[in-house]
Amino acid sequence: MNKETKITSTVDFSKNGKYFGYLIIPHSTNDSGWGSLHMPIISIRNGNGSVAVFTGGNHGDEYEGTIGLMNIARSLDENSINGQVIIIPALNFSAFMAGDRVSPIDGLNMNRVFPGKRDGTITSMIAHYLTTTIIPLADVFVDIHSGGKSMMFSPFATYQNVPNIGVNEKAKEAALTFAAPKCLEIIELDPDGMLDTTVANMGKVFVGTELGGGGTSTTETISIAKRGILNILALFNITNEKPKTREEIGLEPVKLLQMPNPKSFTFSVESGIYEPLLDLDSTVKIGDKLGQIHFPTNPQLDPIVLKAEIEGILIGRAHKALVRPGDFLALVGEEIN
Ligand code: ZN
Numbered sequence: 583m584n585k586e587t588k589i590t591s592t593v594d595f596s597k598n599g600k601y602f603g604y605l606i607i608p609h610s611t612n613d614s615g616w617g618s619l620h621m622p623i624i625s626i627r628n629g630n631g632s633v634a635v636f637t638g639g640n641h642g643d644e645y646e647g648t649i650g651l652m653n654i655a656r657s658l659d660e661n662s663i664n665g666q667v668i669i670i671p672a673l674n675f676s677a678f679m680a681g682d683r684v685s686p687i688d689g690l691n692m693n694r695v696f697p698g699k700r701d702g703t704i705t706s707m708i709a710h711y712l713t714t715t716i717i718p719l720a721d722v723f724v725d726i727h728s729g730g731k732s733m734m735f736s737p738f739a740t741y742q743n744v745p746n747i748g749v750n751e752k753a754k755e756a757a758l759t760f761a762a763p764k765c766l767e768i769i770e771l772d773p774d775g776m777l778d779t780t781v782a783n784m785g786k787v788f789v790g791t792e793l794g795g796g797g798t799s800t801t802e803t804i805s806i807a808k809r810g811i812l813n814i815l816a817l818f819n820i821t822n823e824k825p826k827t828r829e830e831i832g833l834e835p836v837k838l839l840q841m842p843n844p845k846s847f848t849f850s851v852e853s854g855i856y857e858p859l860l861d862l863d864s865t866v867k868i869g870d871k872l873g874q875i876h877f878p879t880n881p882q883l884d885p886i887v888l889k890a891e892i893e894g895i896l897i898g899r900a901h902k903a904l905v906r907p908g909d910f911l912a913l914v915g916e917e918i919n
Contacts, residue, residue: 589711593625600626600660621675624655631665632818635720640692642677645799647726650807665820683730694775722787724814725777729795734901736862737806738764740790744782753787759817759825760810766915767840796901839915845891848912850905852886858899866890872912890914
């Protein structure tokens with residue numbers, strides 16, 4: 583038993599075989615005095631090959647990871663793999679069950695509390711369990727996100743350009759192999775507290791995604807998630823298959839993008855109704871109008887126009903219409919040739 587964490591697992595990660603179990607997280611409430619939260623975790627292991635860890639539902643209103651991972655967990659044959667696959671389908675489980683981005687129990691965003699605290703609130707305890715118990719097992723860690731209820735993305739996988747570390751070339755290869763339509767090199771705006779940075783700082787390969795959004799999923803975004811998961815397993819020789827490129831399945835090749843600076847992001851400066859003036863995947867030049875904010879309490883006022891500050895492709899936008907100052911409105915990725 584790991585004395586460093588208060589969370590226990592019904593799954594023994596050192597055992598060969600396929601196990602659907604739970605993490606038991608102490609959670610004493612008015613309704614359940616000696617109760618705990620049971621959060622699903624799956625281990626599929628055969629021998630001592632590479633270990634791939636996959637998480638969905640880091641934010642509770644993002645669905646491609648959870649759906650793709652549950653499908654693959656059920657269908658993967660433990661005898662046909664070499665190594666181990668550890669899956670947490672819904673990482674911020676209480677947020678996921680509420681259909682919200684952050685946990686209703688402590689109000690925390692899972693991707694801002696890493697490395698977590700042993701004695702923290704529930705979200706922080708889960709982060710601490712990953713940091714102390716799961717990430718050390720991993721050769722590759724894939725965290726599958728999408729835009730949630732408030733954002734929409736043109737599907738992309740990501741690898742990081744980490745402050746003071748730079749790009750991990752294996753992570754770049756893995757992100758490209760995920761075979762989403764786009765692959766983005768990201769410089770995190772606010773790297774502290776993120777799972778991404780914690781994994782990278784522990785010297786492991788990290789791949790992220792943003793596969794869609796709007797608090798739902800589509801057949802296309804789920805199929806991207808499934809192909810990506812299978813390709814990562816193939817790349818790390820956990821399955822005996824070869825990763826399938828997009829060209830091999832009759833699709834456009836992966837487009838490589840980067841975010842050279844914070845100008846890639848556009849945030850709201852006013853409260854009002856956001857009218858997008860460009861759809862996702864539009865090519866934009868500096869000065870192009872991305873959208874405008876209307877003032878419903880003062881219809882005579884001209885809307886405020888938001889313009890692109892870098893050239894590239896519109897790959898993310900606000901999904902909600904009512905916006906406030908500081909809300910995310912648009913993301914432009916610059917093409918890497
Ligand atoms: Zn997310």
